[in-house]
Structure formats: structure tokens, C-alpha cells
Amino acid sequence: MRAEIITIGDELLIGQVVDTNSAWISQRLNECGIEVHQITSVHDDRNHIVQALNEAFTRADLIITTGGLGPTKDDITKHVLCEYFRMKLVESPQVKAHIEQLYASRPEVLNRLTATQWQVPQGATILPNRVGSAPLMVFPMRTKTLVSLPGVPYEMEIGITEQVIPYLRQRFPSLGVVEHRTIMVSGIPESSLAILLSDYEASLPKGLHLAYLPKDGTIRLRLSSYGEVPTQTLEEWIDQLQFIVHNYLIVTDDRPLELHVADALNAHKATLATAESCTGGKLASLLTRHSGSSSFFRGTVVAYSNDVKRDVLGIPEYDLQRFGAVSEPVVRWMAEGVRRITHSDYAIATSGIAGPTGGTKEKPVGTVWIGWATPNGTDAACFQLGKLRDQITDRACQKALIGLLERIR
């Protein structure tokens, strides 16, 4: 089955809101084997919505729209759909009872604008919206289907998960499953990787597709199966892929690296600290953004000034002067210093030139030293990570995590 998503709202087209709904919906539809063919964002405008519906119905079996279902003047989706499907609005006692119940627990009063929300198109299937007042509407169109959902992300997500997917699975019992497997590699440029994999790609059977997704100095390889490819075939081809790239293989799923670090540390009941100069707390921020990080993460010293490197981390003034802050000896001292003062098993240190100023001929912008202190000793490596500040620090974090994973395993 082929679907299209139409997101409706002026705020999307003036750039005030990023459309995060479409990616989320695509993932959920993919899991049922429904391919998303196109995503289209249009204005809150009758003619524009009708044009997008006409075009989408020529290509897709299922259309999901989001947005334009609020009670205010600029929200017109429900009225346009009524006109499109030649239905009239009628009062729904179920929706009315639900909205009255919702407002019973809210401080604000149920006003006349909200009361328009229980007017629904006669002939459409209304699915309950547990967390909001906008109805979830399903319109039949011969063998095709349109589902209209609110644009507020959590209302949309709960609606898709609890109502729309079960509805579709019941109505179309033959819905299949599109499967994805992702692995991450590092240390090889995308173009060299493509050359390494050219024979592999050429021999992939129909229904399997390989994609390259570079990010922050790593590359995720995603193998997807469409149609009639059995799971076992997908597994065999992902095994072969791992074999070919094993020199560069970092992890074998799609989760962020910091979660793999968390798993590896927890498996060893080990703890971690970071000493950060150029990454300025970004590495700590990554490691602590997921709940549960306190099980392994002890703390960080962001040593932006040399005084802090000396006084808090205990780096000898002599080494700072002789080698400079961006150097192998200093980054090793930083890692060992933070490991010692936080009583951690592992420590990572970063020191580099994030730019745009501060580069020299010997140490250009993008030069980053990373040090790892472990129960088995300390070492360090130097990287050239690009030219832009955010890019350099993002890549430094990924290099630091990859290096740690290699040293824990």
C-alpha cells in the first residue's frame, strides 16, 4: 500500500514550525509495510488543499493529513474535506460528550468556538481523540482512504498509535512489514565506502535497498526490505555487509552512540567522567540527555581556561607552557586528572581548535586531541575534524565515544 502525507498550516511555510509530524508518521506507516511516497506541506487555503488532495489521490491509496482542525477562523481543513467528499456537518453526541468531559477537568470554560468541534462530517468514520477536542476523521473514497488528524504532535501521535494503525490493520488484514536494519561505520570516507561496497550493492536482490547516511563523521548504512523479501534474507545480507565493512564497524543498530557507551559501561559496572576543553560540555550533555545516565556518569570538568586545567585537573604548568593546551601530553593529563578527582573507571578528554579563530599552521582550525584514561592505561589521538565550530565539536564528541567503546570492549 502506498501513502502520502499532507501537512496543512501557514506556520510550516513561513518556517515558524519544523514539520516533525511527517517523519514520525512515516516511521509508523513503514512498520506496517505502507510506503510513504510523498510529503507535501500546504497553506491553510481551500484551493491549495483541494489541489494537493487531487494530486495525492492520483498516486496513493492512503492519504494522511495533519493540521487545520482547531476551532479558530484560520483552521479550515474540516470544512474543505466536507466539501471535497460532499458531506454535511452534523452534531456528534459521542464527540460532544467527550469534549464536555475533557473541559470538566480544565480551568477554562467551554466556549462557542470549542462547541464547533463536535460538528463532524456525516458519513465519515470518527475515531476518538483521547487527549484533545479535534475529531480524528476517516473518509472513504472508493478503494482509497483519507485520514485527517490534528497537527499538535502529541494528539497526532496518540491518535496514530491507538486509533489509526489498529483501524488500518483491521480494514486491510494483508498489511505487510517493511523492515530496516542499520549499522554504523567510521574511519572511512563515504566515497571509499561506496567503492568498497560496489559489488555488494550490485548483487543485492530485488526488494533490498542500501542507503548511506553520513553524520558527524560517522556513516550509517541502512538496508531496507520492501515487498516479499523474507526477514531471513535481510539478515543474511546484513551479516554479509557487516563482514565486508568489519574494519570500520562501530555498532550494529540505529541507536545513538551514547546509549551504546551506557550499555557497555553498565555491563562492566564501570563509571565515566569527561574533561572538556573544545567540546565545552557538549559531550557531557550528550551523555546525560538520556534518563538513567546517573548509573555510570559521574561528572565533567569543562576546563576552558588554562588556570582551570592547572588548578582543578592538576595539569603541570610546565606542560601547558611547553606543549600548549591542544597537545597530546595535556589531553592525557586532562583525562587522567578528571578520572582521579571523580574516582571514575574511564575518562575522556578533548582539547582542540574549534575556530573560527585560533588556528595556526601547525594546529589549524579543526585540530582536536582526544585522550582516553582507562583502568588499562591512557592514550590519545589527534583528528582533523573540519572547519566549522559546531561540526568540529559534534564530530569530536562522536570520535570520543567511538574511541571509548573500542577501549571498553
Added chain:
Amino acid sequence: MRAEIITIGDELLIGQVVDTNSAWISQRLNECGIEVHQITSVHDDRNHIVQALNEAFTRADLIITTGGLGPTKDDITKHVLCEYFRMKLVESPQVKAHIEQLYASRPEVLNRLTATQWQVPQGATILPNRVGSAPLMVFPMRTKTLVSLPGVPYEMEIGITEQVIPYLRQRFPSLGVVEHRTIMVSGIPESSLAILLSDYEASLPKGLHLAYLPKDGTIRLRLSSYGEVPTQTLEEWIDQLQFIVHNYLIVTDDRPLELHVADALNAHKATLATAESCTGGKLASLLTRHSGSSSFFRGTVVAYSNDVKRDVLGIPEYDLQRFGAVSEPVVRWMAEGVRRITHSDYAIATSGIAGPTGGTKEKPVGTVWIGWATPNGTDAACFQLGKLRDQITDRACQKALIGLLERIR
């Protein structure tokens, strides 16, 4: 002028990547008075791209495409555009020299796939891509224009800012200017602010529009002038707006708060450190993401474990046990401790329950204590900052910076 954006890439349609490019491009085009009519995401598929181009050219004068310009097999945009505009690929000596120079400073070799990047469509205008190997291509189509950009956000952003907008302004001298003025307020809910501003909004002249942009517990108010409104009128109305909201006014431009903090500290030749528990390095990361932060920023201790709070920051074990880590005494100790060990003039400390676990009846998820240590003494405040982990830590950073600004001024 009317534009459409076409984003190209399978990763968008399986939901692996959220399209953030379109909102960013829409903002930049809006600033030149170019309306974005539609955003369409399509597959890396020849027929699909051609269909989207045909449809967009019937509606728009300017089409911006992103994505599909990498050197690998799945990237086909350049070839499809060559076919569409009936051009052939030729070697560009300028692009070749640029790519060779890019690779001169990289460890990896320039291989045959990368070499395809200097093949460009004969007749297209090639704008330089300062930070990548994919060319920025401009295709004329009678009175209409298509611009093809890479999908990597920072390459696209630099290309739009440094190349595409100047190119469009030169080619279409009549492009308008939409002016925006933004101020930031905090400490008042959006609905109360709207009531406070209802008379003001009702009396705004035609061509001036007020927008509310709530984010991380602050609200930005943006006044925009479209069409024939003189700059002086915009300035007069922004003055009046500042007068009405002066009790809640934080800053009077659109720059992020950390840059205002940098200005205030630099003006006093003062230095700053942070001690972070729940924010986990996010505050340090914000403060150091802009170049020049080493002039005032000395460092951070992320004290995730109580041991680190005690051993590195010198917080008495007794207070940690008696009051708990999320408490006024501990957050004051943290601020004073990090101020002392880093020899800073100012220090900020955060300690809170970021959730989803760890909340209690007395200290529910979202409770955050923030402390400020200054040359004039130390104080602290407690906030309730929501229910979601990222939301809580983002809001805590903003509250911490607002509090610091108030204490420096």
C-alpha cells in the same frame, strides 16, 4: 515572487531524518519578501523528481531543491536535472581546483567517486560551496529559476546565506525587504500576555504583524513589517511594545541569551563558571558554542554524582545528606564552590529532577534549584519547569541565564 521547496531523499520518506532544511530556507526567503507556497519531499527517484519539478514550475517562479548531490549511487539529483534542462555534464576546472584544495587538508584520498563531483551541467551557473564538494547549481528556465543545493544542513545554510541570497538579490533587484524586530519577555504566560497586548494588537496599522514565539519558558515577540511600512513606523511601534511589557522585558533583540550574557560580562571584564547537575553540561555547551567565549568563560564542573559535589566542589556531606542534592543550600554551595575553584567573578549552579524518574511528592519531576554566586553575594531560586527531560533542562538553562543577566546589570 513565489517559491517552492523540494527536498529529495528516501531518508525523509521513511522518517529517518526530519526535514529541518525547509523551515530554515522558508525563513531566509521570507526575509527577502519571497513567499514559500509549498514544500514537497520526494524519493531519490527520477520519475518522482521530474513530476515534482513539473508541478512546482506550474505554480512557482523559484524552486529550491535540497539533497541527492552526494557522490554515491543513490544520489541522482544532478543527473535528473541535467536531463530535465537538457544539459550535459562537463568538467569544471574551478570546482575541480576547489575540491582538490578541500582534500589537500584531509587525511583521506580523493577517489574516483569524489572526482564525479566536479562534473557540472554545462550552462548552469555554479556557485561556490565553501565547505563541501557538492556544487551549488542555478538553472535558468525562461523567467523562472531552479537552485539545487546539498541536503547537509550546514552546507545548505552557508550556501543560502553566502551565495544564493546575494545571487537572487542581484538578479532580481526588486526583491522586497520584510523587516522584523524582536524582543524577549519572561515571567508571564502567553495567554496573559495576549490579553495585556490586545489593545495594542488591535491598533496596529496595516502592514505590521505581531507574532508570539514561546520557547523554553520565554516568549519572543516579533513585530514584522510587510510592504510599504517605513522603518521609522516599525521602530515607533516596537518602542510602544517595549513600554507595555517592560515589567517582563529581558532583551530587545533576537540574539540568543548567552550572547547577551557574553556582552554583559565582557563589558565588566568579568568571568563566569558553571556547576551543573541536572543540566549535565548543557549550560556550558550553550555558553561555549559561540566563538570568543574564552574571553569570559573559565569552566564548569558537571557534578552528576554526590561524590563529585563533595570532593570537587567542596560541598559538606552533612548538607547533601540533610537537604538532598536538589535543595537551596546545595545549589548555593555548588555556585560558590565552582566560583572559588575556577577563580571566577560569577558562577551559576543548577540542580533538579529532570525525570522521567526520581520525582517525589515534595520535589516532583521538573523541580529545579538555580543558584547564582556573584561578587555581591549568593542567592538561589526554585522553579517548576515542566514534565519532559529536554524541556526541563532547556528551560533551566534559560532561567539561569536570565537570572545572571539580572544580577550583572
